[in-house]
Amino acid sequence: xxxxxxxxxxxxxxxxxxxxxxxxxxxxxxxxxxxxxxxxxxxxxxxxxxxxxxxxxxxxxxxxxxxxxxxxxxxxxxxxxxxxxxxxxxxxxxxxxxxxxxxxxxxxxxxxxxxxxxxxxxxxxxxxxxxxxxxxxxxxxxxxxxxxxxxxxxxxxxxxxxxxxxxxxxxxxxxxxxxxxxxxxxxxxxxxxxxxxxxxxxxxxxxxxxxxxxxxxxxxxxxxxxxxxxxxxxxxxxxxxxxxxxxxxxxxxxxxxxxxxxxxxxxxxxxxxxxxxxxxxxxxxxxxxxxxxxxxxxxxxxxxxxxxxxxxxxxxxxxxxxxxxxxxxxxxxxxxxxxxxxxxxxxxxxxxxxxxxxxxxxxxxxxxxxxxxxxxxxxxxxxxxxxxxxxxxxxxxxxxxx
Amino acid sequence: xxxxxxxxxxxxxxxxxxxxxxxxxxxxxxxxxxxxxxxxxxxxxxxxxxxxxxxxxxxxxxxxxxxxxxxxxxxxxxxxxxxxxxxxxxxxxxxxxxxxxxxxxxxxxxxxxxxxxxxxxxxxxxxxxxxxxxxxxxxxxxxxxxxxxxxxxxxxxxxxxxxxxxxxxxxxxxxxxxxxxxxxxxxxxxxxxxxxxxxxxxxxxxxxxxxxxxxxxxxxxxxxxxxxxxxxxxxxxxxxxxxxxxxxxxxxxxxxxxxxxxxxxxxxxxxxxxxxxxx
Numbered sequence: 001x002x003x004x005x006x007x008x009x010x011x012x013x014x015x016x017x018x019x020x021x022x023x024x025x026x027x028x029x030x031x032x033x034x035x036x037x038x039x040x041x042x043x044x045x046x047x048x049x050x051x052x053x054x055x056x057x058x059x060x061x062x063x064x065x066x067x068x069x070x071x072x073x074x075x076x077x078x079x080x081x082x083x084x085x086x087x088x089x090x091x092x093x094x095x096x097x098x099x100x101x102x103x104x105x106x107x108x109x110x111x112x113x114x115x116x117x118x119x120x121x122x123x124x125x126x127x128x129x130x131x132x133x134x135x136x137x138x139x140x141x142x143x144x145x146x147x148x149x150x151x152x153x154x155x156x157x158x159x160x161x162x163x164x165x166x167x168x169x170x171x172x173x174x175x176x177x178x179x180x181x182x183x184x185x186x187x188x189x190x191x192x193x194x195x196x197x198x199x200x201x202x203x204x205x206x207x208x209x210x211x212x213x214x215x216x217x218x219x220x221x222x223x224x225x226x227x228x229x230x231x232x233x234x235x236x237x238x239x240x241x242x243x244x245x246x247x248x249x250x251x252x253x254x255x256x257x258x259x260x261x262x263x264x265x266x267x268x269x270x271x272x273x274x275x276x277x278x279x280x281x282x283x284x285x286x287x288x289x290x291x292x293x294x295x296x297x298x299x300x301x302x303x304x305x306x307x308x309x310x311x312x313x314x315x316x317x318x319x320x321x322x323x324x325x326x327x328x329x330x331x332x333x334x335x336x337x338x339x340x341x342x343x344x345x346x347x348x349x350x351x352x353x354x355x356x357x358x359x360x361x362x363x364x365x366x367x368x369x370x371x372x373x374x375x376x377x378x379x380x381x382x383x384x385x386x387x388x389x390x391x392x393x394x395x396x397x398x399x400x401x402x
Numbered sequence: 403x404x405x406x407x408x409x410x411x412x413x414x415x416x417x418x419x420x421x422x423x424x425x426x427x428x429x430x431x432x433x434x435x436x437x438x439x440x441x442x443x444x445x446x447x448x449x450x451x452x453x454x455x456x457x458x459x460x461x462x463x464x465x466x467x468x469x470x471x472x473x474x475x476x477x478x479x480x481x482x483x484x485x486x487x488x489x490x491x492x493x494x495x496x497x498x499x500x501x502x503x504x505x506x507x508x509x510x511x512x513x514x515x516x517x518x519x520x521x522x523x524x525x526x527x528x529x530x531x532x533x534x535x536x537x538x539x540x541x542x543x544x545x546x547x548x549x550x551x552x553x554x555x556x557x558x559x560x561x562x563x564x565x566x567x568x569x570x571x572x573x574x575x576x577x578x579x580x581x582x583x584x585x586x587x588x589x590x591x592x593x594x595x596x597x598x599x600x601x602x603x604x605x606x607x608x609x610x611x612x613x614x615x616x617x618x619x620x621x622x623x624x625x626x627x628x629x630x631x632x633x634x635x636x637x638x639x640x641x642x643x644x645x646x647x648x649x650x651x652x653x654x655x656x657x658x659x660x661x662x663x664x665x666x667x668x669x670x671x672x673x674x675x676x677x678x679x680x681x
Contacts, residue, residue, distance in 0.1 A: 079648045086432050107433050166521060174631050176649075217543075223521055224543040224632065239521070365433050369650045380633035384545040401452070 032066040033301045036091035038081060041319070043071035046255050050319045057315070058308050065301045075175060075227075078103050085109050085293070092296040093306060097123070097288045099176045099371075102363035104291065111292040111299060123287025125181065125246050126270040126354040133241045137161040144242075144271050148188070148212065151242070151274040155221045158241045167221040169231035169243035172213075172375070172382055179371035181228065181244065182378065183361045184273055184282035185209065193395065194370055196362035201374060201395040208277065210381040210388045217382040224382045232256070244273070246286050250346055261344070270349045272357050282359045366402070373398035419664070425657035432651035445658035454634055454642060455659065462638040464549060465624075466617040469556040470610050476557065477564025478602070482594060485572050496569070503562035511626035514555040518542050518627075542628050545635040552627050552636055556617065564609055571605035572598065604678065611674045618667055639663050 041051035048071075055067045070091060072080050078100035084090045085107055096104060104110060131141035137158045145151040155167035170185070171178045186192070189209035192199025200206070216222045223231075232249060234240050236256035243249065254264055272281040290306045292299055309315050361367060377395035380386060426445055430438035449455050484495055502510070517524045518541040526538035541551040575598060583597045621640045624630065630637035630645070637645075639659065647656035 082432055082651055083648075103433060108435055164521065174629055220537075223519075224540060225628070234521075365431075365651070369652075372645055372649060376631065376633045379543075379631045380545065383540070383543045383548075383632035384635075398454070401448075 032064055033298050034066045034068055035093060035298050035302050035305055036068045036070055037093045037095075037305070038070045038072055038077060038091040039095035040072060040074040040077055041095060042069045043073045046252050047319070054309065054315045054319045057318070058305060061308070062301075062304065065305065067305060074229075075177075082107070088295070090293040090295055092293060092298050092302045094291050094293070095288060096291055097177075098180045098284075098286055099361075099363045099367050101289045101291065103365050103368055106365050109294050111294045111296065123246060123285060124283040124350060124354045124358050125184070125244055125286055126283065126350055127273050128235075128243045128245055128249055128268055128270045130235070130238060130241050130243075130267065131269060132238055132267055133158060133162060133165055137241075142269075144269065145274045147274050148276045152215075152221075155216075155241070156219070159220060162241075165239055165241055166223045166231070166234065167241045168216065169226075169228065169235065169240045169245070170216075170222050171226070171228040171231075171244075172222065172224045172378060173227050174372060174375040174379060176368045176371040178375050178378075179367070180284050180286065180361060182375075183284050184357075184359060185244075185276070187282040187359050188273060188276035188278050188280060190276070190278040193374055193399075194362055194367070195399070196364075196366060201377070201399055202389075202392040205277070206395075207388050207392050210378065210392060212276075213378060214381045214388065222382070224379065247346065247350055265345050268346075270346055270354070272353050281357045283354050283357045285358055285360045369402050370399055373402070422657045422660050422664075425654055426661045427658075428654045430652075430654040430657075432653055438654070441654070445655050446662075448655065449658050449662065454637065457634050458637050458639050458642040461549065461634075461636060462618060462640075465553060465556070465620070465636075465638055466614055469553050469560060469617055470613045472553070472557045473560040473613065474564050474606065474610055476561045477566075478568050478606075480561070480565045481568040481572055482598070484569065499565055500562045502559050503566070505559070507559060507620075507622045508626055510555060510559045511623040514551075514558075515542065515627045518551055543632050545632055548628055548632060548635050552624055555627065556620070556623055559623070560613060560617075563613065567605055567609045568602060571602050575601045607674065607678050611671065614670065614674075615667060618663075618670075 037055075039051065041047040051069070055069055059065065059067060074097070077094065077096065081090065081094055081096075081104055085104070090109065094104075127144065129141075129144040134141040134144075134154070137154075138161065139154055139157060145154045151168070158165055158167050171181045186206065186209050189205050189212065191203055191205035191209050193201040193203075193206050213222075217224055228243075228245060231240055231243055232245070232252040233256050235243050235249065236253040236259075250264060250268070253259065253268070254261075259267065273283060275281045290310060292302045292306065296302055309319070373395050376398075377391050380391045380394075381388060384391075425438070427440060427442055428438040429441045429444070480499055484492065484499070487495055505513075518526075520526065520538045520540040520543070523538070523541075525541065526535070529535045530538065539547070542548050579597060579601075580593075583593055588597065619640055620638070621644065624636055624638060624641055625644070628636045630641040640663075643656050643659045643663065646652050646659060
């Protein structure tokens with residue numbers, strides 16, 4: 001059993017700064033140091049142009065370093081990195097997120113990092129509400145639902161007035177990210193389904209959560225089986241009323257419908273999750289990390305690249321705050337221009353309201369294994385007719401066997 | 403003469419099989435720094451107590467035999483219907499009927515996935531417009547409907563294979579046999595069941611054996627459409643092995659599943675080959 005706190009410490013250290021003792025840099029035939037960078041940014045249409053631009057700018061600023069970008073989809077990256085680690089062929093640098101970072105860190109093959117960047121890095125999800133859809137349904141667009149009961153009532157009104165709109169976009173696919181994304185909803189019902197968080201999947205709170213999920217599906221309030229990324233283009237077409245997503249949603253929506261910033265803020269708002277029986281709203285930590293692999297022969301150059309990607313004003317402007325944007329890993333914006341970019345209703349909402357509600361699941365390899373059983377149970381609750389008690393017991397039995 | 407071929411087979415087939423057998427009796431997790439540990443038959447014992455394994459086995463049988471059975475029937479019907487179509491019309495019809503076979507399976511899976519969508523899917527739109535349903539159905543997200551929906555996709559993609567093979571086999575029936583049956587005034591049904599089908603027996607057996615093996619191993623369509631969900635309703639053995647090996651990184655347990663899977667396929671292939679020899 002992996003000690004989660006220990007793992008968290010490893011991750012914390014790994015995702016932030018580099019220890020001492022760089023290996024001698026490997027040099028390519030043309031004299032350049034080649035760094036392989038496994039990332040999903042280059043695999044996604046929205047972010048590819050900006051990451052390509054940042055890499056080109058970096059290479060121009062560092063003519064002795066060449067970046068070999070390896071595009072791997074978000075869902076595949078941990079799998080491929082684990083296999084490449086075992087085969088002794090990891091990249092130098094990789095982009096990771098959420099539980100995947102803990103899974104890869106558990107191999108002990110990440111370079112320990114620490115101390116260079118602001119440690120308080122966050123990538124939370126917020127409750128986005130479409131003001132246009134709410135107004136059309138006769139709801140007050142400036143008063144998003146604050147409780148689960150208000151949410152249910154608002155969704156009923158929206159469903160009645162606009163049957164072609166998906167009232168709530170939730171990712172219910174079976175993958176570790178989905179459990180990560182659903183964790184705050186489980187938490188607001190007071191449930192903690194994993195033993196690592198001192199809970200059980202067959203608790204009354206978990207059953208209440210599963211019952212609520214079934215109600216959502218029965219009433220047609222969610223569209224099960226879609227990944228969160230598949231809801232984003234629909235959100236851009238006003239086919240989604242509420243969506244549980246990260247900061248990057250703004251960039252994706254604007255890249256699809258070419259909406260101006262001002263229009264976007266008139267159209268969309270973001271706030272904390274509507275609270276459930278626990279009386280508390282939660283959010284999940286979905287921040288992206290950059291890691292260096294311990295076997296890399298180019299650690300010094302790899303660090304230079306990571307530093308540039310994470311903190312250079314150019315990279316923050318083009319990539320981090322660009323299409324598919326997220327919160328930059330900086331405690332204070334270094335330039336006036338960036339400070340202005342960060343002074344928006346969306347970033348303010350995330351910083352002031354959402355980030356304080358963050359809850360971190362017990363990440364690690366056990367979380368990945370458990371996610372399969374829990375999300376299969378959630379899917380059974382959402383799409384089947386088996387009694388909820390039976391589903392919850394079945395999840396717990398599967399967790400006990402692991 | 404055969405030594406080089408045997409050498410290549412030993413490397414490309416023998417080594418993975420033997421290594422899988424070795425892994426199946428070990429506790430081996432890809433993420434663990436600890437070396438693999440011999441645990442005897444523990445993985446197999448776990449497997450037989452694992453309800454998801456049994457559900458995957460039942461799903462695999464339903465998916466494989468259901469899809470192959472319906473595709474054989476459709477392929478045979480289409481081959482018989484188009485048998486006497488000649489000229490430009492015949493060539494065009496055959497080309498159209500073969501088109502699904504030319505579409506990559508992953509593309510087929512995504513096409514159907516989008517057609518099945520509850521919101522904006524073509525199938526729901528058609529059924530709603532025709533008045534067959536009053537509200538859109540979430541085809542791939544209802545436990546009872548997901549497997550049949552995936553099977554329909556599979557049948558659409560696979561039927562041309564049977565159509566092609568059986569059309570060729572039909573064309574190979576000697577004219578004398580057909581002519582003498584006509585002289586004996588055999589009607590259409592007796593011509594099909596007493597004359598043509600016996601001639602098609604070997605083609606049917608070989609083609610369905612190939613497709614049973616292919617469907618038993620079918621990963622792309624199911625993964626692209628449902629990833630084995632909702633719940634475990636479309637989880638077949640290959641999906642379960644994939645999840646164990648590449649999501650939980652439990653290579654030991656996944657290998658034990660793989661060995662059982664291999665034995666099942668071998669048993670089926672032997673039974674089929676015996677049936678062929680009995681001819």
